[in-house]
Amino acid sequence: MKKFLITLSLSLLIFLLITAISLYSGDTDRIEMINKYANAQSKFLDDGYGGKIHYRDEGNKNGPAILFVHGANSHLQTWEKIVYHLKSKYRLISYDQPGHGLSGRAGDDDYRGDAMAAAGVKILDILDVKKATWVGNSMGGWVSWRAALKYPKRLSSLVLMNASGAQGGEKIKPYLGAQLMQMRIGQAILPYVTPRFIVKQSLQQSVYDPKIMTAATITRYWELVRFPTNRQANINRSQTDREPEKWAEIDSINIPTLILWGEEDRVIPVSHAKLFNHKIKNSKMIIYSKIGHLPMEESPDQISEDIDRFISSQNIEK
Numbered sequence: 001m002k003k004f005l006i007t008l009s010l011s012l013l014i015f016l017l018i019t020a021i022s023l024y025s026g027d028t029d030r031i032e033m034i035n036k037y038a039n040a041q042s043k044f045l046d047d048g049y050g051g052k053i054h055y056r057d058e059g060n061k062n063g064p065a066i067l068f069v070h071g072a073n074s075h076l077q078t079w080e081k082i083v084y085h086l087k088s089k090y091r092l093i094s095y096d097q098p099g100h101g102l103s104g105r106a107g108d109d110d111y112r113g114d115a116m117a118a119a120g121v122k123i124l125d126i127l128d129v130k131k132a133t134w135v136g137n138s139m140g141g142w143v144s145w146r147a148a149l150k151y152p153k154r155l156s157s158l159v160l161m162n163a164s165g166a167q168g169g170e171k172i173k174p175y176l177g178a179q180l181m182q183m184r185i186g187q188a189i190l191p192y193v194t195p196r197f198i199v200k201q202s203l204q205q206s207v208y209d210p211k212i213m214t215a216a217t218i219t220r221y222w223e224l225v226r227f228p229t230n231r232q233a234n235i236n237r238s239q240t241d242r243e244p245e246k247w248a249e250i251d252s253i254n255i256p257t258l259i260l261w262g263e264e265d266r267v268i269p270v271s272h273a274k275l276f277n278h279k280i281k282n283s284k285m286i287i288y289s290k291i292g293h294l295p296m297e298e299s300p301d302q303i304s305e306d307i308d309r310f311i312s313s314q315n316i317e318k
Contacts, residue, residue: 049107071138075101099233262291
């Protein structure tokens with residue numbers, strides 16, 4: 001019996017080892033990824049601590065500025081369809097947040113709200129843009145409303161799209177990848193094991209119609225989340241205090257605010273949109289049917305139209 005148990009244990013150990021080896025997914029090549037996913041507008045800014053921030057400055061340089069802030073485990077390409085629709089009228093600035101896309105790990109490894117907002121301000125500074133409409137999705141929405149608290153003079157208006165950070169209402173339901181990142185075993189293995197199927201399932205859980213997540217889109221997310229240092233940065237960010245007490249200050253935001261939300265969001269329920277709308281006095285809310293957590297990818301035409309109408313109504317100048 002003892003011999004049998006030893007044999008069984010060794011067999012199980014060998015099976016787990018083989019499984020781990022088969023699922024191992026190393027970092028992508030930095031130069032290869034830059035060549036593949038950067039474009040003629042791509043530039044890299046020193047973050048002040050030895051890290052880099054990848055950004056693009058596109059569109060009409062004489063128009064009102066918009067700063068796009070993507071969500072967790074995403075990248076600036078998530079805004080490309082919006083940029084296409086608005087490029088003739090607006091100056092469109094997008095960037096890979098620290099620990100994402102082609103930026104890689106923050107030089108100081110600081111992923112608190114103020115630090116993440118400061119990265120956006122650095123981009124505006126290098127471009128000599130005094131104010132911009134900050135448009136943030138998911139975690140990028142959290143960064144954007146935190147910027148409105150910390151740097152109110154740098155925002156002409158605010159667009160929160162399925163934003164995180166509201167305290168109250170229904171609980172957030174993280175997608176598969178985010179769930180794994182919250183577990184100790186996930187934090188231990190995800191820097192080395194990030195199977196494509198986990199990325200695919202996470203993306204499909206985030207949208208209303210999974211078919212919009214094409215093979216090329218899934219590959220882009222999978223490759224960029226494995227950009228050197230990004231996975232460890234995401235683990236470190238997941239362990240950073242999100243400072244929920246800052247929610248008590250949100251009613252001090254008094255700039256024009258547009259709240260856009262997919263009614264079918266299975267990650268951050270639509271009840272959170274109503275919390276933002278209730279707390280921010282000068283806000284308007286639009287809820288979209290048959291749209292999930294990523295409206296800018298699911299319905300870029302309508303989102304672009306609503307953002308344009310909102311900014312135009314404020315008579316925002318350059």
